[in-house]
Amino acid sequence: MLAALVCCGLTAGISLSQDVRPGPAKGKTWALLIGIEKYHRANPLTYTVNDVHQLANTLRTRGGLDEDSILEFTDESSNPRYQPLKTSLMTELPAWLKRPGPDDSIIVYFSGHGFRDPAGKLYLAPIDCDPRNAAATGIAIEWFREQIAACRAGFKLLVLDACHAGSEKGEASSGSVAAKELGDPFQDLDKVVTLASSTADQESQIWEDKHQSLFSYWLNQGLRGHADKDNDGAIDIDELYDYVSRAVKHTADTYFPRPQTPVRIVRAGVSGVPVVLRLQPQTLKQVLSDMAEQMANVLMERHVAKVGVLEFTNDTKLGELLGADFGLLGRYCAEEVERQLMERSAGKYGLVDPRRLQTALASQGFKLADLGSPDALARLSGGAGGMPVMALGTLRNRSGRLVNLQCRLVQTEGDEVLGSVGGAASLNESEWGMLGRSVAIRPEDRKPEVPTGPQPPRPLVDQVVDRIDRRAESPHPLKDSGFPYRVKMMIGGQEREGVFRGNDLFIPVHKGEVYEIWIENHSKKLTLMRLLVDGLNTLPEKEATKGVLTYIVGKRVNLDDARCWVLDPADGEVNAVRGFVSQTGAEGELREFVVVDADQSLAARQQFTDQIGLITAAFYAPAGASRGVGTGAGKRRKETIETMAEVRPGSLLAVINIRYVDADALRPTER
Numbered sequence: 001m002l003a004a005l006v007c008c009g010l011t012a013g014i015s016l017s018q019d020v021r022p023g024p025a026k027g028k029t030w031a032l033l034i035g036i037e038k039y040h041r042a043n044p045l046t047y048t049v050n051d052v053h054q055l056a057n058t059l060r061t062r063g064g065l066d067e068d069s070i071l072e073f074t075d076e077s078s079n080p081r082y083q084p085l086k087t088s089l090m091t092e093l094p095a096w097l098k099r100p101g102p103d104d105s106i107i108v109y110f111s112g113h114g115f116r117d118p119a120g121k122l123y124l125a126p127i128d129c130d131p132r133n134a135a136a137t138g139i140a141i142e143w144f145r146e147q148i149a150a151c152r153a154g155f156k157l158l159v160l161d162a163c164h165a166g167s168e169k170g171e172a173s174s175g176s177v178a179a180k181e182l183g184d185p186f187q188d189l190d191k192v193v194t195l196a197s198s199t200a201d202q203e204s205q206i207w208e209d210k211h212q213s214l215f216s217y218w219l220n221q222g223l224r225g226h227a228d229k230d231n232d233g234a235i236d237i238d239e240l241y242d243y244v245s246r247a248v249k250h251t252a253d254t255y256f257p258r259p260q261t262p263v264r265i266v267r268a269g270v271s272g273v274p275v276v277l278r279l280q281p282q283t284l285k286q287v288l289s290d291m292a293e294q295m296a297n298v299l300m301e302r303h304v305a306k307v308g309v310l311e312f313t314n315d316t317k318l319g320e321l322l323g324a325d326f327g328l329l330g331r332y333c334a335e336e337v338e339r340q341l342m343e344r345s346a347g348k349y350g351l352v353d354p355r356r357l358q359t360a361l362a363s364q365g366f367k368l369a370d371l372g373s374p375d376a377l378a379r380l381s382g383g384a385g386g387m388p389v390m391a392l393g394t395l396r397n398r399s400g401r402l403v404n405l406q407c408r409l410v411q412t413e414g415d416e417v418l419g420s421v422g423g424a425a426s427l428n429e430s431e432w433g434m435l436g437r438s439v440a441i442r443p444e445d446r447k448p449e450v451p452t453g454p455q456p457p458r459p460l461v462d463q464v465v466d467r468i469d470r471r472a473e474s475p476h477p478l479k480d481s482g483f484p485y486r487v488k489m490m491i492g493g494q495e496r497e498g499v500f501r502g503n504d505l506f507i508p509v510h511k512g513e514v515y516e517i518w519i520e521n522h523s524k525k526l527t528l529m530r531l532l533v534d535g536l537n538t539l540p541e542k543e544a545t546k547g548v549l550t551y552i553v554g555k556r557v558n559l560d561d562a563r564c565w566v567l568d569p570a571d572g573e574v575n576a577v578r579g580f581v582s583q584t585g586a587e588g589e590l591r592e593f594v595v596v597d598a599d600q601s602l603a604a605r606q607q608f609t610d611q612i613g614l615i616t617a618a619f620y621a622p623a624g625a626s627r628g629v630g631t632g633a634g635k636r637r638k639e640t641i642e643t644m645a646e647v648r649p650g651s652l653l654a655v656i657n658i659r660y661v662d663a664d665a666l667r668p669t670e671r
Contacts, residue, residue: 027103027154029277031059032096034073036084036112041130041137046206048111049074051161051216055109058223064280071096075127084112086126089139093147100153107276108148111161111216114182122182131176141185149189155274157237158186161197161204161215179204183265193237193274194265195219195244202260205252215262218247225279225287225423226294231396231404233281233424236273237264254301281402281426285558288333291407291421292340295391298409298419299341300348304389307409308352309338312393313368322368326395326403327436327657328535328559328614333393335556337407341391352384360384374414381412388412401427401465430530430560432465433618433655437472438503440483440654445471476505477656485527486520487617487656490576498658508663513595515660517577517615521567528620528649530562531577533593534612539563539581553591554580559618564649567619595660615658623650 035052037045052074059065071092073084081088100106113125115134123129123138130137148156160179179196186194197204197215207214219240221227227235227243241264252260282290299307312330313322322330335354342351360366360383370376371392381387393407406422445467451457477483479500489496489507491514498507509515517538521527531538540551541563567575579590 027101027105028069029059029063029065029105029107030100030153031056031065031070031107031109032073032093033070033107033109034084034089034112035109036073036075036125036127038075038127039113039125040128041132042113042125045112047212048161049076051111051212051220052109054212054220055216055223058220059107059277062224062279062282063277084127086128086137086139089126090143093144094150097147097151100151102152102154104153105155105157105274105276106151106153107157107159109159109161111213114160114162114177114179116177116181122177122185124182141182145185145189148186148192154191155276156189156192157274157276158183158192158194159219160194161213161219178202180263180265183263187265188267190267192267195241196263196265197248198260199263203258205256205258205260207251207255214251214256214260215244215248218244218251221247221294223277224290225282226290226421228279228422228424229420231406231422231424233404234275234278236275238273240276251301279424281424284333284425284427284431285336287405287423287425288336289340290423291405292337292344294421295337295407295409295419296341296344296349299389300346302389302418304349304409304418306350306352306387307341307389307391308357308384308387309334309341309354309391310357310393312395312405312407313371314395325398325435328434328532328612328616329403329431330393330395331535331612332434332556332558333395333405334391336558337391337393352387357384357387377410377412389418400462400469401432403427427465428560429461429464429652430618431558432468433616433652433657434532434535434559436614436616436657436659437469438476438478438505438655438657439468439472440477440480441468441652446651472503474503476500476503477654478505483654484521484523485529485617485619485654485656486518486522487615487658488518488520489615489658489660490516490518505658507658507660509595509660510663511595515593515595516579517593517617519565519567519575519577519617520573521569521575522573524569526569526622526647527567527653528564528622528647529567530559530564530616530618530620530649532557532559532562532614532616533580534614535616536580537562538577538579539565540583551582553582559616564620564647566647613660615656615660617656617658619653619655620649621651621653622647 033052033056035048037048039045052072056070056072059070071082073082073089075084077083081092110124113129115123115125115129115131115138117123117134121135122141123134124141124144125138128137148158160182162177162179162182178200179198180200183194183196186192197213205214207217210217212220222240222243223235227239229239229242241262245262248260248262252258311322312333314325314330338351338354360380364379364383366376366380377390388411390410390412391407392410393405395403395405397404402424404422404424406420408420409418410416411418441464445464446460448457448460449463478487491509496507496509496515498505517531519529535556536554537557540553541555541557543550543552543555565575565577579592581590583589
């Protein structure tokens with residue numbers, strides 16, 4: 001293909017089973033979360049309430065738990081029933097634990113003190129516990145164990161983040177015990193797995209920078225999706241323990257004065273791998289942000305000097321192919337991760353200049369197959385001026401608007417994987433348009449389906465994407481003479497004809513040719529258009545740098561965020577876009593579209609190059625209030641590009657993708 005020139009991680013625990021994989025969810029997940037800081041008669045703790053709030057938010061947003069499924073006991077509760085007093089806990093817990101059914105699962109989390117009385121009995125400490133009289137004021141572990149055992153849930157996860165003498169969770173009180181000791185009595189319970197924050201002879205520590213305990217921070221991050229090692233959309237107990245264990249141990253060794261090792265306690269002979277949490281897909285932006293946050297942590301912990309980010313590849317049955325199944329998404333994801341890594345660097349690591357990395361990739365002819373070659377990675381590092389670590393992202397398993405993302409941090413010398421992060425993303429309609437498919441959306445596509453059973457109807461956007469996915473298997477919309485939006489590539493004043501192959505349209509071009517993109521609006525309605533060339537917006541995009549607002553020419557954007565053109569029938573049916581706009585208004589300027597080197601063909605790309613060869617035009621009905629621009633006739637480099645009325649895009653009407661390719665790649669009979 002050719003392109004337009006823009007002128008300008010985890011320690012393995014003992015597996016419960018490797019044969020059982022997560023199946024469809026049968027029941028719901030419940031969570032009982034207890035966090036206590038301001039003890040009346042015991043030494044206070046810090047950040048335990050925040051640990052509860054962070055975990056509850058993760059369970060809601062990432063696990064889809066509703067408010068009715070989460071019960072929080074914290075110092076801050078305005079309802080006396082849910083303050084962590086002994087009477088309220090012993091009243092509310094038994095009633096709440098009766099609610100889950102045999103197909104359900106529960107997560108019980110406790111962050112606070114634990115004590116042992118002179119007779120050796122263990123107690124959880126409510127906020128009003130007196131350590132000198134734990135038997136009368138504490139909650140006996142035997143009682144708590146009976147409540148957990150009586151719960152009918154099919155799987156029960158007990159999480160204990162407690163301290164002992166000298167713990168950095170707070171100054172120790174006499175007789176305090178560690179999480180491991182509190183968890184031991186639950187070892188012989190059926191269907192129960194216990195995660196304890198530390199061993200019996202270690203201290204559960206606070207991570208001041210995160211305003212959480214070290215253990216609870218990584219527990220929360222694992223449940224946000226980063227523990228989903230196999231990218232199946234569910235976090236099982238093996239994955240969660242492996243992730244938390246390695247992260248806590250490594251962070252403690254790197255940043256803290258003492259070691260800390262989480263412990264898993266499970267009844268011998270337990271079969272299967274229980275699922276702790278089934279993940280709800282997040283927006284693409286949120287998943288990329290989460291991934292960048294975790295990668296930044298790894299880079300700083302490992303004291304990595306510099307990292308380079310490659311275009312995300314595709315995981316397909318035919319092998320990993322650049323852009324084969326995901327169009328522009330791979331390049332966008334890489335650039336967004338790179339941008340967010342830079343924002344989080346705080347001067348602790350640097351990023352390889354993308355232009356220098358691209359030059360090294362091109363000069364070495366670096367291919368997908370080279371990702372598995374230590375020698376090739378080492379040469380690439382040298383060519384990029386030193387790149388000890390590379391971020392290698394993958395897009396996989398798309399189903400409708402759901403797609404799984406994963407990114408590995410790999411050393412360029414030695415091929416060691418420093419960490420792996422990922423998540424399930426839910427694409428919106430515009431992001432679906434970046435996949436490289438073309439479709440006209442019909443009114444009936446937005447008609448909600450009628451439920452046929454007890455299950456609630458699926459979100460309408462899921463239904464719409466499923467329908468346009470099926471229609472995208474049909475011929476390209478531009479093959480239909482009745483399609484109202486005509487997109488043409490004009491070269492030398494003439495339309496360059498293309499070749500239709502199923503849902504694709506290929507237009508042959510030659511290196512050095514200057515082209516324009518003409519859009520005809522025959523709908524007779526005001527229409528908004530987002531126009532990308534190789535993933536770069538044809539309009540300048542605002543960007544704030546150190547408080548200064550600037551306009552970036554040819555910026556790579558998410559199609560859903562791109563600034564819009566306005567196609568106003570009152571100005572005529574033909575709108576010409578002659579290049580990447582650098583300035584709008586009466587003194588409008590642009591930079592011509594120019595075809596550059598041709599080292600790609602119709603085949604899926606095997607090399608990491610700048611050359612993509614994809615024009616994407618997405619058409620929207622107007623909705624009101626946001627700025628768009630229009631275009632008028634004028635000179636090639638100087639022309640009036642008028643700012644139009646305040647409008648913003650509403651419903652997606654159509655997506656057109658055109659692939660422009662080396663003319664020699666088309667058979668003579670097809671030109």
